[in-house]
Amino acid sequence: RKEVEQDPGPFNVPEGATVAFNCTYSNSASQSFFWYRQDCRKEPKLLMSVYSSGNEDGRFTAQLNRASQYISLLIRDSKLSDSATYLCVGDGSSNTGKLIFGQGTTLQVKP
Amino acid sequence: DAGVTQSPTHLIKTRGQQVTLRCSPKSGHDTVSWYQQALGQGPQFIFQYYEEEERQRGNFPDRFSGHQFPNYSSELNVNALLLGDSALYLCASSLAVSSGANVLTFGAGSRLTVL
Numbered sequence A: 001r002k003e004v005e006q007d008p009g010p011f012n013v014p015e016g017a018t019v020a021f022n023c024t025y026s027n028s029a030s031q032s033f034f035w036y037r038q039d040c041r042k043e044p045k046l047l048m049s050v051y052s053s054g055n056e057d058g059r060f061t062a063q064l065n066r067a068s069q070y071i072s073l074l075i076r077d078s079k080l081s082d083s084a085t086y087l088c089v090g091d092g093s094s095n096t097g098k099l100i101f102g103q104g105t106t107l108q109v110k111p
Numbered sequence B: 001d002a003g004v005t006q007s008p009t010h011l012i013k014t015r016g017q018q019v020t021l022r023c024s025p026k027s028g029h030d031t032v033s034w035y036q037q038a039l040g041q042g043p044q045f046i047f048q049y050y051e052e053e054e055r056q057r058g059n060f061p062d063r064f065s066g067h068q069f070p071n072y073s074s075e076l077n078v079n080a081l082l083l084g085d086s087a088l089y090l091c092a093s094s095l096a097v098s099s100g101a102n103v104l105t106f107g108a109g110s111r112l113t114v115l
Helices: none
Strands: A004-006 A011-014 A019-025 A033-038 A044-050 A055-057 A060-065 A070-075 A084-090 A105-110 B005-007 B010-013 B019-024 B031-037 B044-050 B053-057 B064-068 B074-078 B087-094 B110-114
Touching: A004 A084, A011 A019, A019 A084, A019 A105, A033 A060, A033 A070, A044 A055, A044 A060, A070 A084, B005 B087, B019 B087, B019 B110, B031 B074, B044 B064, B074 B087
Parallel strands: A011 A105, B010 B110
Antiparallel strands: A004 A019, A019 A070, A033 A044, A033 A084, A055 A060, A060 A070, A084 A105, B005 B019, B019 B074, B031 B044, B031 B087, B044 B053, B064 B074, B087 B110
8 A cells, every 4th residue: 555645537627616636644653744736747846735724825725634644635716727736745754855755636627 | 046956857778777867956955865756656755865875765776876975966876777767757955954854846857768
């Protein structure tokens, strides 16, 4: 079993839709979690960190449920420019820069 | 403010050959990590260098080796290339201090094709 698991999708949604991605992790000692965005053939870029209290950045909301070992990302009012792969990432119980990436979930927003 | 730079951007090798990839970290960063990203997969941690030493390593064979120089730049070497080594190799830099350790800046990557 992979340490961080995501549904690879693809998720095809119309502009303006709300879409949610989920991710589970197996290492209960993991402390920090992140969502990264990766455009086709480009490098991953940090989208946002994920906290138990939940955090919001504009149209994006991330949530961590430690009891269920579950992480989510909600995108409201989807834009064409949101089309990308979203990578769920954990720190594998270390705070040393060794990050554990999920497979990624592909989002395609259509006009 | 220069971010992470990697070279070469693309290269093609044949099985059995050796390859060296290079990375210059973001200004002010002292730690370099290397990741391998196969097509359709998330990046996988190869190893990390700090103070010119390998600090931690992922589940990769000894064919994968690296080096960090006094100016914090780094190289990734892969010997005896296999077809399965074809991937995007990503370099990420960060600060060793705990508050910055998990804040990675990635380079654009080196895309290796092994024929």
